[in-house]
Amino acid sequence: QVQLEESGGRLVQAGGSLRLSCAASGRTSSSYTMSWFRQAPGKEREFVAGISWSGGSTAYADSVKGRFTISRDNPQNAVYLQMNSLKPEDTALYYCAARGGAGVSSRANAYASWGQGTQVTVSS
Numbered sequence: 001q002v003q004l005e006e007s008g009g010r011l012v013q014a015g016g017s018l019r020l021s022c023a024a025s026g027r028t029s030s031s032y033t034m035s036w037f038r039q040a041p042g043k044e045r046e047f048v049a050g051i052s053w054s055g056g057s058t059a060y061a062d063s064v065k066g067r068f069t070i071s072r073d074n075p076q077n078a079v080y081l082q083m084n085s086l087k088p089e090d091t092a093l094y095y096c097a098a099r100g101g102a103g104v105s106s107r108a109n110a111y112a113s114w115g116q117g118t119q120v121t122v123s124s
Helices: none
Strands: 002-007 011-013 018-026 032-039 046-051 058-060 068-073 078-083 092-100 118-123
Touching: 002 092, 018 032, 018 092, 018 118, 032 068, 032 078, 046 068, 046 078, 058 068
Parallel strands: 011 118
Antiparallel strands: 002 018, 018 078, 032 046, 032 092, 046 058, 068 078, 092 118
16 A cells, blocks of 8 residues: 655635645555545545546546646655635645546545545635
């Protein structure tokens, strides 16, 4: 399995921007589809964005389309989530997740590897 570590979360005002990073280690020679999920207090974990191994295919939740951009740097074993026009409802613990094989999945149980999460708080 691959080990994941997120960073970049912090307190930001509404309308601001953040860039989250996810560093992968371990079996990074394998091809992994990578995604970001988030979980707010009292809510279920939800899919935010995903990107295929090649970077040629991406997917986004409707709630973040046009505001968030996922990207990856395979030589650096890193995945990023650029978040713009942040809203208070984006406040959550953001997780990076990896799955082997092809295709982005929005289902959390499709991912075998998870990071510990990074907290994003958007104030109004």
